[in-house]
Amino acid sequence: MTRERKAKLATVAILACALGLVMARRGGWQAGAAPLANWITATRPNIASPSDTIYRMMDAARDGDVSSYLACYTGSMERMLRQLVTEKGEASMADYIRRFNASVKGVAVQEPQPIGEQEARVRVEFVYSDRNEAQLYYFQKAGGGWKIARQEDSQGVKAILPYGAPVE
Numbered sequence: 001m002t003r004e005r006k007a008k009l010a011t012v013a014i015l016a017c018a019l020g021l022v023m024a025r026r027g028g029w030q031a032g033a034a035p036l037a038n039w040i041t042a043t044r045p046n047i048a049s050p051s052d053t054i055y056r057m058m059d060a061a062r063d064g065d066v067s068s069y070l071a072c073y074t075g076s077m078e079r080m081l082r083q084l085v086t087e088k089g090e091a092s093m094a095d096y097i098r099r100f101n102a103s104v105k106g107v108a109v110q111e112p113q114p115i116g117e118q119e120a121r122v123r124v125e126f127v128y129s130d131r132n133e134a135q136l137y138y139f140q141k142a143g144g145g146w147k148i149a150r151q152e153d154s155q156g157v158k159a160i161l162p163y164g165a166p167v168e
Contacts, residue, residue, distance in 0.1 A: 048146060051122060052145075053072050053139065053145065054109050057148065060097070061097040062102075064097060066097070074140055074142040074147035075142075075149045075150070078147075103128055104126050107125070107127065109124050119138065135152060135153070137151045138151065
């Protein structure tokens with residue numbers, strides 16, 4: 001048997017075992033499931049990174065999901081956004097965040113910089129068809145994860161090539 005054939009068989013066997021475990025677990029099987037779950041929980045970080053919050057916020061904006069969008073914020077930012085929803089209505093807010101997200105062609109999220117144990121800062125650059133804008137987002141640990149506590153005003157960033165420009 002060739003080395004390639006052995007690798008394929010090993011991959012199929014591993015996938016079959018994983019599928020079997022998932023099916024057994026869904027069927028109510030409990031034997032040995034607790035130690036496995038404990039091991040998975042212990043090896044996986046409990047709290048998503050601030051970068052994950054940025055992507056969740058962008059996904060919620062794309063979908064017009066106001067409640068998920070608001071869940072990415074905390075403190076005065078959250079209160080201000082909730083007040084805006086109360087004043088303008090959820091449909092208006094959903095339309096606004098959808099339009100904001102539709103104009104974004106790309107996003108570059110830098111590595112989070114810790115400010116303390118409970119705080120971090122992330123620079124996010126939004127790419128639009130005619131310009132780039134960078135914003136600093138400040139995060140706090142809240143509710144079992146990182147949430148946006150505040151953000152600085154955006155700054156224009158000189159793009160080497162405009163979005164969609166042909167490269168020669």
